[in-house]
Amino acid sequence: MCLSIPSEILSIDENNMALIDTMGVRRHISLDLMPEPVEVGDFILLHVGFAIGKISREEALASLETYRELLEQMENRDGTL
Amino acid sequence: MCLSIPSEILSIDENNMALIDTMGVRRHISLDLMPEPVEVGDFILLHVGFAIGKISREEALASLETYRELLEQMENRDGTL
Amino acid sequence: MKNTLELTAALRHPQAIQAMASAIGTAATMLETPLHIMEICGGHTHSIMKYGIDTLMPENIRFVHGPGCPVCVLPKVRVDHAICMATQPDTILVCLGDMMRVPGSGGQSLQHVRADGADVRFVYSPLDVLPIAAENPGKTVVFFAIGFETTTPTTASLLHTVQANNLSNIVFHINHVMVPPAVTALLQSGSSSVNAFIVPGHVSAISGWKPYEKLAEEHQVPFVVSGFEPVDILAAVRTIVTQSLEKKPAAHNDYRRVVSYEGNSRARELVDLYFEPRSTFPWRGLGDIPASALQLRERFRHLDAEILFQSVLPENSSDDHRNCLCGAILRGVALPGQCQLFGRQCTPSNPQGSCMVSSEGACAAYYKYRGEAL
Amino acid sequence: MKNTLELTAALRHPQAIQAMASAIGTAATMLETPLHIMEICGGHTHSIMKYGIDTLMPENIRFVHGPGCPVCVLPKVRVDHAICMATQPDTILVCLGDMMRVPGSGGQSLQHVRADGADVRFVYSPLDVLPIAAENPGKTVVFFAIGFETTTPTTASLLHTVQANNLSNIVFHINHVMVPPAVTALLQSGSSSVNAFIVPGHVSAISGWKPYEKLAEEHQVPFVVSGFEPVDILAAVRTIVTQSLEKKPAAHNDYRRVVSYEGNSRARELVDLYFEPRSTFPWRGLGDIPASALQLRERFRHLDAEILFQSVLPENSSDDHRNCLCGAILRGVALPGQCQLFGRQCTPSNPQGSCMVSSEGACAAYYKYRGEAL
């Protein structure tokens, strides 16, 4: 449930609405549910027209790194976890 | 102006509306503008959904008779009026 | 007369028509001056053109097509009113079919504003306004009323129902006009060549033929009431010729099966209950004519669309083309073909003057039935 | 991570997925008992079926598809409410797209009543209700609100705008439900075979992963928060396998780029301002669950469609087919193929039970992606 995907903030207007980009698709969404300030360039989680949370760039890179490491391990040995 | 044609009364209802026949076309019309009582079988003059007058059977026959006579005269001699 | 069909057929009998026409032709040779017979009524114009009765007449009898078509004589500003009301929010404009095609000042008709989204409906009968109003309780239904004496009582009857049942969403824009004042105006204009009148048959069914006695006497011209069948019209022409030869112009009723001396008193009473004469009213092609039209009485002003929509209704309209000859045509001193606009700038789909507006107008009738040439 | 596209692509990397799956397979050989992992969330069900993640799992790891699809668990009587309100005069029913296809008691959906003339509109966002209401001042616009913790704040935000601007023609029919009570009910039912949970990622974006600490401790099963990309889900499975092997079941967050321990407090405050828990609420397929759904607070009863339409809303609905196995499927003790109605009387276009209602339901997902056979 709760289809929700990462989107990038392109601009923010005076009504707390943001123009966001989702894989090349742009839409105006509400920032009214955001618990923390966001800026242009931030990634947010979009759900039915609302940003519901910020996506942590560090954590995203960290999990990508984890997966990448795992992949390397797998390539080196037919490994366990 | 005032397109209006002879129609025959087929029936009359309690709201002073009549079903009339105009050359095989039937319609409900209002008798509210009739100055005199009418009966089934009477001919009336119909204008935009209202009977606006009764057609005199006698006078109609009389004018037909006049025209017929004229026709006969014409056939007999190349006449004047 | 077993049924309506038989009666009609008898009154369109070819031999009877030819016999009558030839009798008229023979008698007309004795006329001292040509007859310019105005058929006041558009219905008569229609019959004359449709049946080609004019082509059966001798040289010295000419028909002059009168002002008796309610949409032709309606001033353009009143058409503009209809269009203006039709485009008000939550308003339904209802009219009789004839009104739909008449262009207003901008060249747009009710058909056009309907196409552009206005709620405009045509009905066969004023009574058909009632179901429309019942089905649209949230809307104001304006009945745009046109017509001569024949039609005015039907509007009055609708008013009566609205009053009796306290219906709150039907209002009226009244454009009813009257024949006798228009005829008087024509006769008084001086320049008219008309020297006989065929009196409208169905107008007289309501008014009776009594009003024409005074007119005939005053102006010393024949006023003959006629029906609309070819034989009826020829009979009226025959009467006019006879009166002219005998030099006894008078009011005469040749439509006795329908018209009485007194007419329909009930209808006139109902009209009188709701309407009163306007001091003056502009006729398209003829100009202002005193006491020639009706308006709602003061106590029905809550039903009067002219008052209710006063703030938005336009007061002026564009003029007819300055070369339009309608005035002269209506006075019998010109024929449509003499107008330089006829059939060129002025056609039924783009009329420049009143006579081209409806198919009962003289110019439109000539255009449709005679072209420039037949 | 330059843009969203890159991130997504990285999380769907074929080699990474195969590497993870094979690592899981190797580790799973050491499991003492089979793992029945319930992914609570319909979004996870969707990802698992769409990417075929279940087919990458060893014999002793099975996914049990949970109750986390808001339209699947919505009791039929609430669908009947939507249909009933949609067919009231001067009423516009607005909902999210998912609701349109769900059949009520009579087999009719909102799509059907729209076809029969009801004004039903689907929107992408609750905010899209505002222009609809503004354009239809004479109508009552009912927002039929469904969804779990992720969606509830968006309804609350709309409520906030309606209150702040005193909008008079928007009312709400609230069907928001909550994950933790449903999970508790499942675990307490006794007969469930589920011994690990994948926790909804986007619900947790709002609620934080804190609520699952208590649940994990109480019931001694793993609760792992996961994202929705294939790699995310596999990572969560790997964590569950590790916890199981280490016999240290706990709440764990594998979706750190989105979910925090505390979640979105602002969203929760807004929810708390407008909503309070219902004493109990019936879940389709699961039955009554205490404190598992929300309703409008007393002081917003003027906005509550359940109260405003009380006199017309039905109280009872037809039952699901008596042979429907949804309850057992949701407890992980049956698979869709075991239901005798599956694919025959029960299909996505004619669902007999909750699991066939939306594409996130277990039966619908099997029907669409696996047939009876693949």
Next chain:
Amino acid sequence: MKESIQLAHGGGAAQSAELIRELFFRYFSNEILLQAEDAAVLPMSGGKLAFTTDGFTVSPRQFPGGDIGKLAVCGTCNDLAMMGARPRYMSAGFILEEGFALSELEALVRSMAEELAHNGCQIVTGDTKVVPRGSADGLYITTSAVGSVEIPSLSAAALQPGHRIVVSGPVGDHGTVIFAQREGMDLQTDLVSDCASLWPAVQEIIQNGIPLVAMRDATRGGLSAVLHEWAQQSSVSLTVQQDAIPVRPEVLGICELLGFEPYHLANEGTFVLAVEARHAAELVEVLRTKTACHQASIIGEVCEGHQGKVILETAWGTRRFMEMGSGELLPRIC
């Protein structure tokens, strides 16, 4: 041209013709299209084909004598028949309004199937679109058909002075029936629409070896529209005896009531033929063997002068132009 589409643009009279000429002919101009016949004649290897299309939007959809389904088949087949072509293959495009009753759709489809059989024609391809409620008035059907030309040189431009004009039956029935059924009109008659397939009658003419000059079904715009088109396309005038035109009493009745003319009212089975004088009597005789055509009559002839005009001769020897219809039927009070 006015700035927006009026109902009159679809009425088969002057404004329709203007739209076709000023817009469609201008952009789509080609030799076949500019023939402006009921059906296009395609020069294919192996024989000429006729190809035509019509959209059907009639309201009400059910009327005495037929329904929109029957009309959608016979209307299009008739346009082939009028080009002397045997109807063979038809396409059907349905535009359905969301919420349209399937039971009514089935009745209309059944009605189409029945009418196809009368033409020996098959629907071989089709399309269905559904538009949201409020975006159509129930359903619209557009049919196209292909036929094989069996009378090769029929043409609206081939009329020559001396040719006779024949009408296959009474005029105005369909238009009268549809107008009478209009909401709020409250007009009752025993009339039925003349809606019928014409290929059987055309086949009869072919079998009797009667050569024809032109044929056209007198649909929108009525008899008047056909006669005017012929007069204009052939640069001749037509003279018509008014009392030779068959008209049913009820059609006359509606005309008297509302100020219409029978020759402006639509037909869906009555058609007009142009024929050399020496074959006219036989043509009428052959037509009269067909039920729908037993009132077939010679109504006039082709003349020189007054190019493009239609002249009506009345019973009492007067002559006038037959007027063109004006697009939307509006009842008159004057």
Next chain:
Amino acid sequence: MKESIQLAHGGGAAQSAELIRELFFRYFSNEILLQAEDAAVLPMSGGKLAFTTDGFTVSPRQFPGGDIGKLAVCGTCNDLAMMGARPRYMSAGFILEEGFALSELEALVRSMAEELAHNGCQIVTGDTKVVPRGSADGLYITTSAVGSVEIPSLSAAALQPGHRIVVSGPVGDHGTVIFAQREGMDLQTDLVSDCASLWPAVQEIIQNGIPLVAMRDATRGGLSAVLHEWAQQSSVSLTVQQDAIPVRPEVLGICELLGFEPYHLANEGTFVLAVEARHAAELVEVLRTKTACHQASIIGEVCEGHQGKVILETAWGTRRFMEMGSGELLPRIC
């Protein structure tokens, strides 16, 4: 069947197919119709003709990459091209709403004329109906066309195990553009509809002498609908490599946002081809010489077993059925 028409009946998925099968095939049954191809192939003396029709009701009428006029021409010509037929003659039926702007009509007609030129096709016959305001959403166009068959044996029933499936370009562009333009959706992309005439590409294939088994444009119902129809009509299964299907990022974006699948979204220029394995690579090469097709790709092959099903193979070796679309596109929250 449900009792009334739903939008889904026009959506190109299961309900559309049911309506066609249960209603139209039942009443209009004949050998040609039951082929259920993009165009009917008519056995005429002098060579086979293809005949097809489509109705166009798209809203909005103007969209990035085209308009309803362009679509009305290329959509119908494409159905001919898909049967290997050269588009030759077209009919156009317009249903206009009273009040429709003539300026817009002219723009659409101009657009039709331009697209006709790309196909070497002519509009030779037409019809215009005007319906009262409120009885249509602006205008609907139904076009039919006749073409001469140049690849004689294309058939959706001719697929055999081993044949390859080729797609001519990225899928879902048109459907995405139209959905994004929907009132209230407020979705902006730089996408344009793939709306294009396909005859030039088909002609290129013919000129290169590549024999084909079947072709179909992936319109309503998208790629999924074509693949399912082929699998069912040929009684085979199709196996498709998911990552071989070209999809533009923006299409993926809309799919992620709203829960759609690219293979359910409509196309108006992208088409699908079935070809023997040994010609597949050359076919792709030839297609790629055409601008609109430079992403042409082999996406799968025909298999035995799982009759009537389409199997999707993911990049990580999992297999599942490709699901059929469900008629009306509804955004999902879960």
